[in-house]
Amino acid sequence: MEFSVTLPRTAEFTVEASASLLNFSMVGLTGHSGAGKTSLFRALAGLEKNAQVHSRFKNGALNRARVGLVFQEPLLLPHLTVEGNLQLATRYKASHRTISQDDDAIIAGCHCQHLLQRSPNGLSGGEAQRVALARALLNQPELLLLDEPLSAVDQSTRTSIMQWLRTVADQGLPMMLISHDISDLWLHCQSLLLMQDGQIVCHDVPAEVIHTMYKQSAGGRVQQVAVLAGPVVRAENSNAFTGFKCEGQLVYTTRCQDSENNRATLSVAAHSVVIDKNGQVPTSLDNQFMCEVQEIGPPIDEEVTVSLQRGSARLYATISVAAVKRLNLQNGDTVRASFPA
Ligand SMILES: Nc1ncnc2c1ncn2[C@@H]1O[C@H](COP(=O)(O)OP(=O)(O)OP(=O)(O)O)[C@@H](O)[C@H]1O
Numbered sequence: 001m002e003f004s005v006t007l008p009r010t011a012e013f014t015v016e017a018s019a020s021l022l023n024f025s026m027v028g029l030t031g032h033s034g035a036g037k038t039s040l041f042r043a044l045a046g047l048e049k050n051a052q053v054h055s056r057f058k059n060g061a062l063n064r065a066r067v068g069l070v071f072q073e074p075l076l077l078p079h080l081t082v083e084g085n086l087q088l089a090t091r092y093k094a095s096h097r098t099i100s101q102d103d104d105a106i107i108a109g110c111h112c113q114h115l116l117q118r119s120p121n122g123l124s125g126g127e128a129q130r131v132a133l134a135r136a137l138l139n140q141p142e143l144l145l146l147d148e149p150l151s152a153v154d155q156s157t158r159t160s161i162m163q164w165l166r167t168v169a170d171q172g173l174p175m176m177l178i179s180h181d182i183s184d185l186w187l188h189c190q191s192l193l194l195m196q197d198g199q200i201v202c203h204d205v206p207a208e209v210i211h212t213m214y215k216q217s218a219g220g221r222v223q224q225v226a227v228l229a230g231p232v233v234r235a236e237n238s239n240a241f242t243g244f245k246c247e248g249q250l251v252y253t254t255r256c257q258d259s260e261n262n263r264a265t266l267s268v269a270a271h272s273v274v275i276d277k278n279g280q281v282p283t284s285l286d287n288q289f290m291c292e293v294q295e296i297g298p299p300i301d302e303e304v305t306v307s308l309q310r311g312s313a314r315l316y317a318t319i320s321v322a323a324v325k326r327l328n329l330q331n332g333d334t335v336r337a338s339f340p341a
Contacts, residue, residue, distance in 0.1 A: 001143070001174065003062070005043045007036075007051040015039045015051075015198040021191075025169040028185040028206070029178045030213070031195035037178045038071075040195070041145045045069040057143065066098075068141030070149040074132035076120035082131050083116040086138055093140040100171045103138055109164040110134035111157055125152035130161070137168070144175040162188055182210055182225040183267040211314070224270035224305055224316035228289075232262045241286070241341050247311035252286050252341040268339050270305055273317035277327055279336035286341035291315060293333045296324060308337055315339075 004018035015036040021027055029037050043051035046064030055062035076085050090103060099106070107113055110130045120128060133149050146165075150158045166188050169175045179185050185192055185206055192209035194202040202212050207227065230246040241252040244264040253266035266287075274285060291310035298304065299321050306329065308315040315337055329335075 001055070001057045001062070003044060003053065003055040005040055005051060005053050007039055007043045007048055009036070009039060009198075013198060015043065017195065017198065017200045019193055019200050019203055021174075024174055024190055025172075026166060026175045026177060026189050028189035028192040029176055029195060030180065030182075030185055030192055030209070035195040036198040037195050038147055039198075041069060041147055041176070041178065045145060063142065066140075066142040068136040068139055068144040070129075070133050070136045070144070070146050072129070072148040072151050074120075074128040076123075076128060076131060076135075078120050080120070081116065082112065082118050082120065082123070085120065085131060086112075086116075086135055089135040089138040093138060098140045098142050099137060099168060099173050101137075101168060106137045107134055109168070110137070110161060126150075126154060126157070129153055130157075133161070137173075141173070144169075144173060145178075146175055147178045148180070149177075158184075183227075183269070186210065186225065186227045186267055187265065207314070224318065225267050226270070226313075226315045227265055227267045228313055228315070229263060229265040232264050246289075247313045249289055249310070251289065254341050266341065268315060270316035270318040272339050273308075273315060274338045275306065275308070275317050275319065275327070275329075275335045276338070277329075277333060277335055283338045285338040287337075287339050289313075289315065289337045289339070291335060291337055293329060293331055293335060295331065296329060308335065 002020045005015055007015040009015065017036065017040050031037055042048050043053055045067045101109065110133050112130050112134045115123065115127055115131060123131065129150055129152050136144060150161060153161065162184060165175065177189060189206055191203060192206050193200050194209050194213060202209050228246045228251050230244040232242055232244050233250065234243045240254055242264045243250050243252050251266055253264050274283065279290065289310065291308040293306055294309045295307040296304055297306065302321050303318055304321055304324055306317045306319060308317060317337060
């Protein structure tokens with residue numbers, strides 16, 4: 001897919017975004033609030049009259065009627081039941097199936113089976129989002145644009161739906177996902193587009209884009225998340241854990257993301273990392289990773305984010321300024337980073 005979009009918003013702000021996405025199943029779109037992400041999706045879906053859109057999709061122009069768009073706000077029809085809302089979507093679906101899953105599997109994948117007889121007015125925010133997602137999928141789109149579609153859904157349901165969505169995407173329904181959740185973007189997208197001031201300023205694998213974001217937001221409060229990945233080596237320690245090798249060290253994770261290729265990943269939020277220089281004292285945290293201090297970031301509200309490196313693996317630890325002094329932490333120090341599985 002290729003696109004080039006120009007959409008004037010205000011006298012000072014115009015979306016001027018283009019990208020070329022090759023053979024993708026799920027691509028993430030991220031960037032600060034107000035960067036123009038929703039505007040870009042609306043233009044691609046044909047909802048903006050003032051937009052100039054040039055696009056190519058599967059060797060033809062993008063058929064806007066077959067672009068599914070799911071917003072954070074579910075916009076369900078209040079006079080119909082959930083089932084009625086979903087039936088309406090199937091009435092306008094593509095004449096040939098673009099999604100290999102049948103309607104029941106889609107409703108189950110979005111965790112909506114028990115909601116069918118309910119009125120949209122009585123649904124929680126997360127339930128309504130799940131119904132809106134199911135409705136978009138039942139419509140059999142050729143491309144699905146997801147604008148923070150599960151922001152109100154609880155973490156464990158969201159994990160389950162995201163993994164299922166990944167399967168649907170891998171089966172042949174390409175998706176673009178707007179999210180501020182770095183962990184979700186990392187785990188589910190092959191590449192990320194970073195938007196800034198209406199333009200796409202970076203398109204790369206998640207590790208690089210997240211790193212770029214971090215560099216650009218030196219004064220901001222982005223919660224850093226690093227991801228460690230590697231081949232599964234053994235699943236012991238506890239039945240719930242999978243072990244994998246990353247830069248020569250064993251790391252435990254509670255989930256195995258890519259069972260097909262036998263690779264596992266663990267996303268590590270900077271606030272969950274504890275660092276020490278001694279490395280001898282046992283801790284209650286399941287992972288211990290020896291690495292080197294590469295950079296100690298500037299203090300923000302009495303906290304600093306320390307960049308840690310081991311080979312090509314990168315980790316971040318957000319700790320207090322007082323802790324940096326206590327540990328006498330310097331660039332080049334070898335430290336033990338401890339974090340949960
Ligand atoms: N209908 C509109 N008319 C005029 N300006 C708009 C309109 N919709 C959005 N804007 C402006 O365009 C800019 C980009 O907004 P947009 O919603 O696309 O950003 P975003 O990256 O999706 O932000 P967020 O992450 O907060 O959802 C903002 O300055 C916003 O105020």
